[in-house]
Amino acid sequence: MTVRTLHVLGSPVLRQQAAAVPKVDDEIRRLVDDLFETMRAAKGVGLASNQIGIARRVAVVDVGEEDPGELVLINPVILERSDEEETAEEGCLSIPEVFGDVTRPARVVVEALDRDGRKYRVEANGYRARAIQHEIDHLDGILFLDHLSLIRRQMLLARWRREHKDDTGYTKEVEPESASTD
Numbered sequence: 001m002t003v004r005t006l007h008v009l010g011s012p013v014l015r016q017q018a019a020a021v022p023k024v025d026d027e028i029r030r031l032v033d034d035l036f037e038t039m040r041a042a043k044g045v046g047l048a049s050n051q052i053g054i055a056r057r058v059a060v061v062d063v064g065e066e067d068p069g070e071l072v073l074i075n076p077v078i079l080e081r082s083d084e085e086e087t088a089e090e091g092c093l094s095i096p097e098v099f100g101d102v103t104r105p106a107r108v109v110v111e112a113l114d115r116d117g118r119k120y121r122v123e124a125n126g127y128r129a130r131a132i133q134h135e136i137d138h139l140d141g142i143l144f145l146d147h148l149s150l151i152r153r154q155m156l157l158a159r160w161r162r163e164h165k166d167d168t169g170y171t172k173e174v175e176p177e178s179a180s181t182d
Contacts, residue, residue, distance in 0.1 A: 001030075001037040003174050004052040009095045009143075009160060011170035016055040018048070018139040020075050024117030028058065032072050032115050035060040041176035044093045046131040048138030051094050053171075059135035063128050071122065074113035076136050079121070082107035086126070090134060090144045096172070097163075098156050102147045104133050 007013055021028055031049060039047035039060060048059040061071040087103040108129045111121045124132050134144060145153050 001033045003041045003176060004034050004038045006038070006042065006093055006172045006174055007051055007053050008170055008172050009098075009164075011053070011094075013050050013053050013055055014094055014138070014143065015141045016050060017141050018050055018055045018057045020057050021113070024074060024113055024115065028056075028074065029115050031056070031058055032060060032074075036062070036070065038174055039093070042093050042174045045127075046135040047093065048135045050138050050141070057139050059139060061128065061131045061135055063131050071128075071132070072112070072115045073110070073132070073135065074115075074117075076110050076112035076132070076139070078108050078110055078133070078136060080107075080109035081105035086130070088127075088130060090130070092134070092144055094138075095143065095145065095160065098145075098160055100144060100148045100152060100156060102130075102144050104130055104147075108132060110136075 031054065035047045035049065038052060045063045046059065046061040049056045057075045059073040059076065061073065062069065082105045084106045085103050086106045087101050089099050090102045091099045106129060107125045109121060109123045110132055111119065114120055145156060
């Protein structure tokens, strides 16, 4: 397993529609392992392959809950969304230190392939449902900022540009030993 470099706001791959995975093979399983390793090193609860520069429909989620615990989402499709919605603060490993309140369905039913290429369905509620939707958005080239009001989005983007005006690129190294212990 390898901790990969994260792509951050401004990287074109974050806005790409990820391509479907035609077959789950050893390369895809290594990608899944690297996603989990990178997500954990960066202290996240989900990570999509776009965020490490690979526009394939692969994401992982682990919000620390049991049953089923870690979720591998290869070619995920949301089959059902509840009418009930919840609003909560979201952040993103690709937009560090930027947060905003996002409203999403409180419950989803998702169909995906697991790391062995077997199709499965999972029903998720609350925080897990939010994390799944956030990662599937990434695979569709959508950032959590896109769910905010225009004024809030512009304000956060202006702050991001000010704080990152001296950055030389659109990637960020993840170093596990320097990651916060929150």
